[in-house]
Amino acid sequence: MKSMKSGSNLEKVIASGNPAVTAELGPPMSASPDEVVEKANILKGCCDAANITDCQTAVVRISSIAAAKIALDQGLEPVMQMTCRDRNRIAIQADLLGAAALGIKNCLCIAGDHQSFSAAGRLKGHAGAKNVYDVDSIQLAGILKKMRDEGLQEGGDPLHESPEFFIGSAWTPGGDPMDFRPYRLKKKVDAGSDFIQTQGIYDIEMFKRQMAKAVELGVPERTAILGGIIVPRSAMMLKYMDKSVAGVSVPKELIERMLKAKDAAGDDKKKMRELQEEEGKKIAVELIKQVLDIPGVKGVHIQAIEWESAMEGIVKDAGLYPRPQL
């Protein structure tokens, strides 16, 4: 089927018109493949593909390429993330060729957290590292497109065989300056993004407004926008995201709902956790349904951070299970 750009499962699901579901798998700070294998087996079946993060939060972990290959071997289709932080265009393109040679078919282009991030200060990280940022995420999407569609490297030299990637980018609809964000989305699509995963959405009204703008700009018919859902686990987490995560705002009602669930447990710590997790899953399901109702949205990117076991129930309750077998 040569009308496909990459033939990835994610591309097929999107082409079939079904709402797509992607998940996220964060590789560990470890030389053992076990955790990736374990997470891959939990996520497999609950999503069409899973993002394999690239040293997320600027902390050293199994590389996204290696972890993507481990996931692939377990039967979970990876979306390999590629940041601009750690590699120049030579290393990026070499890694893209390597990833394609290993059978990886989806790639998400992102700038990456700055090296000073160090897991939001929770870890030592490598704040004194030299960053690269030879290209930015939009230029990176353009490089992938040029390699795939023209068989050329960024510098112009030919490739014997082109890497056939389904090209993705990230979008923060709620980021400052807000009125520029839909235009930045359009740039990402102009550069070659086949799909877009958004930052976590809690403020549905804001997302609706930004999507309406995107529709005005003619973006959704040229790309597949997957709305980001970060499954909340506690009132504390929601408050933290509202206050500290750029581009994320959490409506008061959601925080209050979680607080209520917490309070219902009295002093019982275990119950406190269970009740909040239950409520969090419910909130996630509601958000998924609301996001999928917005014109122009073609799927959801669900992140159950360090809580992969929650995925199956959420996807089922949202009516997105089983995933299409194409």
Place this chain on the structure above:
Amino acid sequence: MIVGSQKPFDEIWEMVKDFKKVLVFGCNTCVAICHSGGAKEAEELASKIRMKASQEGAGMQVDDLAVQRHCEPEYFEPEMEKVRGYDLVLSTACGVGVNFLSERIGETPVYPGLNTTFFGAVTEPGVFVEMCAGCGDCVLHMTGGICPIARCSKTLMNGPCGGTDEGKCEVSSEIDCAWFLIVERMKKLGTMEKLLEIKPPRNWAPGTHGGPRRMVAEHIKDMEEGEAQ
């Protein structure tokens, strides 16, 4: 101007402590304006070193001197005789001055008293902010006069990353997000549409990535050569 700040005194003391005759050599241009390496600061640093030396019982002669500029020979050549009489020159010029003097002084070591940090401007008394990184291929006409190379922590060329928060950079709430400023400024100028064009990958070679740089001002060179003939 070139902005630098004095190295921590402990680090300076470690550098100088084994020398007998030390000259703290200031520069009265950029680093004097940022209060870190002019005549006044050189004098203060010399006296601090003298005090420490006497506390430590180290017999050390420490003097100070400053010239207008360390980056043009005509300013320091007249003082060279004197400067060469020391065991160590502790320069409080920027890194350019330290390099240049090192090449011309002969046997005397020249050590840096400053950490040279950036090209910047004075945004309020005592506050210096980086504005240009000398990238060699200026794009300010496309970004409303605000530099995405020096002032965006990721040197992005196509708009703000997802880390911008209320106009501040994800790296620190003390840093203005360059792209927030660029977008706001372009809106004001009515030239936002310029930001919708995709800027291709940059050629970084004219910056520090093409090897050490050199610029020849042909007209000046020709003029001088003509006069010499």
